[in-house]
Amino acid sequence: MITFDKATVTYPGGVHALKDLTLEIPDGEMLVIVGLSGAGKSTLIRAINGLVPLTGGDVVVNGVSVRDASSKQLRELRSHIGMIFQTFNLVKRTSVINNVLMGRLHETSTWRSLLGWYKPDDVEIAMRALERVDIVEKAYVRAANLSGGQQQRVGIARALAQEPDFLLADEPVASLDPPTSHVVMRDLQRINRELGITTIVNLHFLDLAKVYGERIIGLRDGELVYDGDGAQADEHVFRDIYGRSLTADDVMGQAEPEPAKISA
């Protein structure tokens, strides 16, 4: 369970990225956050694992206050939260399995991690994570030699290797082409349904949000402007969230597995 209680983030330049946000995310939910760039989607996601510090209010994850957490408590909290990034954030010069094993670092002692002597159990967990996103055959390939879609699946495997309770995905498909985007989104959906991991995804494309979001929240200028079922969100809702009429850039198109019902 994640609870936002009047969470506020003001950046040093004076930009209010998050304003008095109050929100409850129950366990097992698949939540999609939509909004224009600069609306505070990334800030919201990073407030959950403390990558962005709060300047007011609080966020409570599994009963732990992110605001009051010491750096050690924060590391412990983060170990339960997997994160997936728009630019994948893999170490390209090393192998896929080494990247995925980074998800096991929180369970690995300093000297073992310095020498790279991961426990066999941890290597097994990493391999199973790669199998879950169907890319285990690339385990010993350098990450740089993979396509964008493959790299993002390795990114998902790294997050899964943490055996997390929560999964945060910050624009996970923004660097991918439409068919690959659906593969990655379906992976996330499957992980949410089969493993019961609470999944929070930032998306820009409205058709994707409608297809994969059980619940959609809309952000505008750091404020919550919509909170409701994905199925009920129609063109008017998105127009309200964006504060302007929709354009072709707001939908991905080539929709599958079912066509989205939003006109461009």
Add this chain to the structure above:
Amino acid sequence: MTTAAQVSGRPAKPPRSRALIAGIVAFVVITAISVSERFGIGLDIVELIGDLWRVQPILEQLVSPNWEFLPKVVDPMLETLQIAIIAAFIGCGIALPISFLASRTTVPNRPTLTITRGILSVVRAIPDFLYALIFVAAVGIGPLPGILALIFFNIGVVAKLLSETIDGVDPGPIEAADAGGSTRTQMVRWSVLPQVLPNYVAFSLYAFELNVRASTVLGFVGAGGIGFLLKVQYGFSLWSNVSVIIISLFVVVFFIEIVSIRLRRRLV
């Protein structure tokens, strides 16, 4: 006729900078002062050309190397290579952890960064020759002071180059490690080190190259190796022997450089 500035919306051409002309004038003036008898070193071109003739007998011997001396060059040359390898190995080993404390990306806090960078500046400011003088005075003549001098020299060079490389790594994997609950040490080991490892090996090879070159100077103050032999032959004005030393040094340095450049190109 319409000039560019008159077309609305286009900026007027900025006035020509005088900095370059001022720089050239300053350079000429400073050079003139340095050469002048009153303020500078008092360089006399006529005297200089006259002096060149005295070099003639030395040049004659230098161009006729005494190849019978070559076997005596082998051992000191091996000693030089050993000094260079040992110093590069230890110096670069010490430079690796220091580099992470000298980069904004990986340092735990600001004060540590300031202190590490300050120490490194001092280490770099002292020339290798001076290190050799200090260590010869401290531990006596032989290869040991040479090794010690080059260790400090290598720490300065490699930590500087490597910490600047670390400043420029891709921050994405660092964020990923942080988000996963890694400690700073684990983040450095798995997010940063793999990114800079090829550069590190290349810098270490470069340090080894520099060490072989530095050996001539180090030997002159008694820090072992080929430089010591050079000093003795030079002292007795045995120019055909000096010639053999210079030629073998040239060959060795040239060979190492070629191999090193090839290896480095493969790495980075």
